[in-house]
Amino acid sequence: QQPVQSPQAVILREGEDAVINCSSSKALYSVHWYRQKHGEAPVFLMILLKGGEQKGHDKISASFNEKKQQSSLYLTASQLSYSGTYFCGTDFSAGNMLTFGGGTRLMVKP
Amino acid sequence: DTAVSQTPKYLVTQMGNDKSIKCEQNLGHDTMYWYKQDSKKFLKIMFSYNNKELIINETVPNRFSPKSPDKAHLNLHINSLELGDSAVYFCASSSTGDGYTFGSGTRLTVV
Numbered sequence: 001q002q003p004v005q006s007p008q009a010v011i012l013r014e015g016e017d018a019v020i021n022c023s024s025s026k027a028l029y030s031v032h033w034y035r036q037k038h039g040e041a042p043v044f045l046m047i048l049l050k051g052g053e054q055k056g057h058d059k060i061s062a063s064f065n066e067k068k069q070q071s072s073l074y075l076t077a078s079q080l081s082y083s084g085t086y087f088c089g090t091d092f093s094a095g096n097m098l099t100f101g102g103g104t105r106l107m108v109k110p
Numbered sequence: 111d112t113a114v115s116q117t118p119k120y121l122v123t124q125m126g127n128d129k130s131i132k133c134e135q136n137l138g139h140d141t142m143y144w145y146k147q148d149s150k151k152f153l154k155i156m157f158s159y160n161n162k163e164l165i166i167n168e169t170v171p172n173r174f175s176p177k178s179p180d181k182a183h184l185n186l187h188i189n190s191l192e193l194g195d196s197a198v199y200f201c202a203s204s205s206t207g208d209g210y211t212f213g214s215g216t217r218l219t220v221v
Contacts, residue, residue, distance in 0.1 A: 030207075032209055041213060041215055089153075094207070100152075100154075100155075102151075103153075
């Protein structure tokens with residue numbers, strides 16, 4: 001079952017913050033986050049395992065709410081380099097294939 | 111050294127032809143995957159394969175078949191190509207509990 005991402009698109013000015021959400025109707029084992037720039041491959045950002053943990057590096061962080069089966073990606077003080085399409089990928093048990101959400105297009109303007 | 115490499119990068123072919131896309135990873139990962147990305151950017155899982163098990167997404171037509179000569183390679187064969195097969199195909203690899211590393215993609219155009 002495909003996770004649902006929101007919003008579908010967001011436009012920011014440099015320095016603004018954004019939140020991207022990823023929801024599942026089924027209990028999740030893990031949530032992955034990826035960023036894909038135009039014409040390139042998706043690049044892994046981080047993975048969160050069930051247990052409600054939060055992770056982050058630099059100004060990008062994410063949380064996983066096991067009760068709501070929802071993960072959120074937080075982009076703080078956005079930079080031009082953050083532009084791209086963000087995908088969440090979910091699986092329901094260890095070793096399962098990831099199913100990706102429809103993506104969130106993020107554009108950061110000067 | 112490229113971690114996950116795919117060839118060719120571009121592939122233009124006629125309907126009805128059979129084609130293959132090659133994928134190799136040098137990361138020592140135990141699982142490899144094929145994903146299809148359509149024009150709306152939707153990433154759809156096609157196959158997952160490790161040295162023990164092949165998992166096929168049931169929605170994938172049987173014209174598509176993965177072939178793995180060894181742990182570092184997972185090739186994709188497509189028979190009787192159709193217009194709807196036009197897409198970007200990504201190979202990826204991972205170890206359990208880690209993120210996926212994607213190849214640079216193969217843009218397939220069927221005319």
